Amino acid sequence: MRLYSVFLLICLVIKITNIQAKEYKIESASELEALVLKPGDKVILKSGLWTDQKLVIKGNGTKEKNIIFSGEGNGETIISKGSTLLINGQYLTVENLKFVDTNIPKGSVVFISKAAENCRFTNSVFLETANSLLSKDSFFAWVTMYGRNNRVDHCYFKGKTNKGCTIVAEAEERPGYNRIDHNFFDYRPELGMNGGESIRAGNWNTSMFSSHIIIEENIFKNCNGEIEIISNKSCDNIIRNNLFYESNGTISLRHGKRATVSGNIFIGNKKEGMGGIRVTGDGHRIFDNYFSGIIGTDFYAPISFRNAWENPPLHGYDQVKDCAVFSNTFINCGIPFYVGVGKDDKSFVVPVSTIIANNLIYGNEKALKAIESGYQFEIIKNLVSSSSKENGEGFIKEDLRLKSNNRLAYISTSSSVKPYVFKNAKENHFGCKLSDELHGKLLNAKHIGPSWYPVEHNLVIVN
Numbered sequence: 001m002r003l004y005s006v007f008l009l010i011c012l013v014i015k016i017t018n019i020q021a022k023e024y025k026i027e028s029a030s031e032l033e034a035l036v037l038k039p040g041d042k043v044i045l046k047s048g049l050w051t052d053q054k055l056v057i058k059g060n061g062t063k064e065k066n067i068i069f070s071g072e073g074n075g076e077t078i079i080s081k082g083s084t085l086l087i088n089g090q091y092l093t094v095e096n097l098k099f100v101d102t103n104i105p106k107g108s109v110v111f112i113s114k115a116a117e118n119c120r121f122t123n124s125v126f127l128e129t130a131n132s133l134l135s136k137d138s139f140f141a142w143v144t145m146y147g148r149n150n151r152v153d154h155c156y157f158k159g160k161t162n163k164g165c166t167i168v169a170e171a172e173e174r175p176g177y178n179r180i181d182h183n184f185f186d187y188r189p190e191l192g193m194n195g196g197e198s199i200r201a202g203n204w205n206t207s208m209f210s211s212h213i214i215i216e217e218n219i220f221k222n223c224n225g226e227i228e229i230i231s232n233k234s235c236d237n238i239i240r241n242n243l244f245y246e247s248n249g250t251i252s253l254r255h256g257k258r259a260t261v262s263g264n265i266f267i268g269n270k271k272e273g274m275g276g277i278r279v280t281g282d283g284h285r286i287f288d289n290y291f292s293g294i295i296g297t298d299f300y301a302p303i304s305f306r307n308a309w310e311n312p313p314l315h316g317y318d319q320v321k322d323c324a325v326f327s328n329t330f331i332n333c334g335i336p337f338y339v340g341v342g343k344d345d346k347s348f349v350v351p352v353s354t355i356i357a358n359n360l361i362y363g364n365e366k367a368l369k370a371i372e373s374g375y376q377f378e379i380i381k382n383l384v385s386s387s388s389k390e391n392g393e394g395f396i397k398e399d400l401r402l403k404s405n406n407r408l409a410y411i412s413t414s415s416s417v418k419p420y421v422f423k424n425a426k427e428n429h430f431g432c433k434l435s436d437e438l439h440g441k442l443l444n445a446k447h448i449g450p451s452w453y454p455v456e457h458n459l460v461i462v463n
Contacts, residue, residue: 021065025072029053039065045097047076053083061091063118071096074452075125079109087121087150088113095123096452099142101132108144114172116147121155123450126166128159136162136191144168151179156449158186160225163195171202171211171234179214184449186456187222190248196225202234204315207255210235217241217438219448221456224248227275227299232259240264243442245459250275250300255318258283263432265408265439266302268294269462270332276302278341279351282321288432290439292331292409293462298371301338302330307372308349317342320351326422329431330361331402331409331463340372352376357420359383360411360431362400366390381420383413383430402463407443408434409463 021040026032027048035043037059045055061067067089071077075098079085084104087094094110102109109126112119126142128134141164143152157166166185169178185198198220201213211234220242223229229249230239235256241263244251253259261277261284268274270293277286278299291302298304308319330336336359339351350372357380361367367382367390379394386397398415411431419428441447449455 029055032056037067039067039091042068042070045069045071045077047072049078049080050083051080053079055083055085057085057087057089057092057094059089059092061089063091066091066093066120069094071098084108085110086113087111087116087119089115089119090117092116092119094121097124099124099126101127101129102142103132103134103138104140106140108141108168110143112143112145112147112150114146116150118149119147120151120153122151122153123452124155125450125453126155126157126160128161132161134162136193138162139195140164141168142166144170145178146170146172146176147178148174148176149178150176151181153179153181153183154448154450155183156186156453156455157183158188160188161191163191163193165195165197165200167199169199169201169211169213171206171209173209175210175212175236177212179216181214181216181218182448183218184445184455185218185220185223188225190224191226194226197228197231198223198225199229200231200233201237202232202256204233204255207233207314208235211237213237215239215242217442217448219243219245219442219445220247221245221459222247228252228254232256241438241442243267246271246274248273248275250278252278253280253284255281255314257281259285261286262288263438264289265442266291266294267459267461268292268296269460270295272296273300275300278304278306279320279323280306280308281318282323284323286323286325287327289328290408290432290434291329291333291336293333295334297335298338298341301341302333302336303328304338304341305351305354305375307340307343307347307351309346310349317347319349321353323354324422326355326357326359327429327432328359329411330359330363331411332363334363334365335367335369336361337368339368339370339375339377343372350374350376354378355380356394357381357422358428358430360400360413361385361388362402362411364388367395368392381417383415383417404463407461408439410434
């Protein structure tokens with residue numbers, strides 16, 4: 001009898017909790033402002049065009065019961081000119097919104113505040129159309145992230161023409177552990193000036209903060225805003241398992257320390273201006289990346305190491321040192337490594353204490369070009385094609401063969417050479433390890449972008 005009473009009490013609690021969760025339909029920022037929300041509540045923003053609305057998303061949900069703010073239908077709620085959205089609370093989820101031709105004087109269209117924790121902006125679309133009359137000099141971001149454990153995921157971004165990043169993930173004194181994942185960054189035209197990044201992680205004045213931002217499993221297609229597609233400007237960030245397709249720019253480790261750049265795919269299809277990874281600063285680990293048809297030079301090389309300033313201020317260029325570049329694959333990429341790019345009267349401090357090992361390089365060109373002859377690298381056990389023009393120490397000519405693997409080619413070798421063994425490494429191998437499950441999903445844009453918005457699934461690769 002006692003167990004039965006306990007069971008009835010539990011059922012009653014569950015029923016009361018379910019009754020307490022409410023759903024609201026609103027059609028203005030003022031209606032949203034008036035709401036007092038509890039965990040589990042849901043707010044529907046009615047379909048239609050929302051202009052000049054200052055939307056404040058607030059409240060405190062729980063891990064088990066987020067407060068949900070959702071556009072009606074799939075893309076039927078259109079946020080447009082003059083409207084902004086502030087996320088300021090805990091365990092809040094914002095979804096199913098369509099932002100079209102947004103235009104504000106400055107700041108950010110979507111702003112996740114410093115007080116926000118465990119909030120999510122998801123399943124939404126940002127578009128700038130031919131109807132927009134924005135000047136390139138107008139300066140605002142589409143999404144800015146502060147706070148802790150917040151996430152921007154499964155969104156689609158296309159056509160931003162004005163100055164300002166697509167997404168900014170700012171660094172603060174305490175680590176934020178914010179995440180940007182499973183988004184589709186489509187065409188962004190050349191801006192012609194600084195400020196055209198798709199993602200900026202930190203800023204020069206906060207570059208020594210350890211922010212632990214994760215940028216993973218995104219697609220960047222024809223992102224041509226400026227040379228920095230992703231601009232790393234804080235410490236201990238992870239940039240992994242992203243696809244860069246025919247994008248005129250690079251992952252730029254511009255400021256900060258100890259970045260991990262791994263598992264990324266760069267497809268250039270031998271077009272001019274397609275870049276890879278630009279290295280500045282110390283403690284970075286760059287491994288398991290795949291480069292195909294990246295023929296850029298200097299700053300646009302597959303991997304370039306920049307000369308530094310002497311005693312640089314925070315906004316300057318720090319010396320490349322204590323970095324490791326290993327187990328990457330290069331297929332028909334021209335010259336994979338450029339050392340000493342940016343050399344001039346001010347940038348004369350050479351890269352040092354860096355190791356290049358266990359990379360696989362298929363092609364006829366040299367493997368490394370030294371613009372700065374005084375660099376100090378360890379170059380160990382990198383395999384290059386027998387036809388390569390490279391004869392430097394640490395590059396071993398082998399019979400490398402190109403084979404197909406679900407559109408991504410890979411290199412096979414019968415070499416008897418054993419890879420260099422890194423201390424404390426879980427495994428050591430030549431070239432990157434491709435995963436059909438993960439990288440095939442990226443190439444097919446599977447589970448990337450909003451569930452309700454069509455994205456391109458057939459990215460052609462010329463090996």
